[in-house]
Amino acid sequence: MTELSTEEKMEDIFSEESVKRAAQARNIGAELSRLNDVRGDVAVLVADMGVVAGEFRQRHPTHFFDLGIAETNTMSVAAGLAAEGLIPFTMLMSCFGMLKCAEQIRTDVASNHLPVRIVARGTGLALGFFGTSHHTVEDIAIARSITNMTVVAPSDFNAFLSLVESTIDLPGPVYFRMSSGAEDASVYDSVPVIERGRFMTVRPGSDVTVIAIGNGVVAALGAAEVLAGEGVSVEVIDAAYLKPVDEQAILRAAEHTGRILTVEEHNVIGGLGTIVAEVLGRHRAPSLLKIFGLPDEDLAVSWPAVLIEHYGLTVTGVLEQLRQLLAEEK
Amino acid sequence: MTEATTPAGSVLERGRSATTAELGNRAEWIRLRTIDLIDQAGGGHYSSTFSVAELYSVLYYHTMRLRHSEPKWVDRDRFLLGKGHAAIGLWPIFADLGFFPVAWLDGYGTLGSPLTDHPNMRTAPGTDFSSGSLGHNLSVGVGIALAGRANERDYRTFVLTGDGEIQEGQVWEAAMAASHYGLGNLVAIVDANGYAGGDGSTSVTMNIEPIADRFSAFGWNTVEINGNDIEEVVAAFDELPSPSSKIPTCVIARTMKGKGVKMMELAPNAWHIGKLLTGADLVQARDEIESRIR
16 A cells, blocks of 8 residues: 555554555545546535545546535535536535535435435544544435435445446435445455345345444444354345445345344434335334444444443344344244 | 527527527516516516516526527526516526427416426426525535536526525525635626515615625625616626636626516515416507517
């Protein structure tokens, strides 16, 4: 790995693995640069923190726009660029880029079916050291309720690459929910093919199903490995698409194992668990369902890894949830 | 006044010939058509539209480069209506320019009509961007102007805001970005009619003056005109710097809300929304406007 600039290190100084994460950010920039080499219609917008654009900033200066600390303006500017045929990627801190811009996203971007890509970095507890202002645990609920929005949650960088490429020609907006661990995690050995509206089964199993997003996928895989040693077969599904959602995968899990645990670094209201519950309810599909995520209460503030541990979004935490679910009567 | 008979597909060049009388008549025609459409729909913003009638007339019949019947022509000058509630005055113009059939106007105000109180780019051809949430369109205009640079097109982007609209903070984020990026291809027009929607005089609610000094401090060229005076509007737009220049321009158009109908000029906010011209008032308003057509 080449030496990172001070600026690059600063960008992710909040992360325990700052160097690794900054390198991944640089990789996003490299990927978007490569895409623009091929297409010529990709633009990248940031609201300060331009380092997240990586090499795109240097290689495509006519298509790179830093709008300063002004997120709402950034989102509307992106809408204007998209109206003129460009595919703008807004790369903003999710707490401001999504929550603060919800109205611009709905009114300027989504209502007009414009192809803005909203890459929300630092979702969940990823920026939790800085205070409650920096938690982003409502974004899925908001994004998925916006008409015309596609919502994806890459569980690792390969999934991100897959989703960027497979959605690039979609006429409407796409919300990329980058979880705190997704840029570092390793779920896929290579770039997977993720079809629109499909979940990915990353581990087959027959006793219980975990449907997870982001770093929850890695935690679930770890828990599945432990339980395999005890003779319990855990199916792990990566809910890469939250909208459109893979109803068939949910219904198959209900029929196949009848025990579903959802894992997400999001408020338990309005996110993945809610989505799964809606599908089960809509289809009157009988299944046990346990929704595991962040409680709907004032959340603690600390380093992300400490918070993840505190709220149990870890192998141990998921294991405990699974044991409880397995003990329930069908 | 009859509709134009320009052939479809012909380019309407910037600064094309039009007399003051013709443009003045066109502004009055916009007012009359606005009255017709509001009467038909049962609601709409008379006074907010009347204040910008001369601006619409000069932009669409003299200043902007357009192509008849081709609302998406790539080299057209763009126009964004930040104060979207004055869209009703654009619909007759767009029909006249062949952007959609004149017959569409007959359905205005009915369920499913592509023409709405605030403009929708997905349904109304000629609408360069939707609006309805005040304060967004100058930002969108910055994006469209930046795209013009990135795509190497020399179109101009005009954004018409209300004076109440510039109370929105996002307008100033956009103003900052426009000068930072050297967008000489961007023109903001502030319809400074002195009244916002609900609480009366704009600056009594929240002071916005001095508008020119504020834009100037944000790095813009500014020009202040009587926005209801055709000759002043023509002169201001004729003197716009080249789209390749580096400083955005703000035209502060001092206008009168309800301009052209005395009862509205005297009580502009009463006529913002919710009040309909009926009976003798309707006849009087029409007579007043028609009497000025030369």
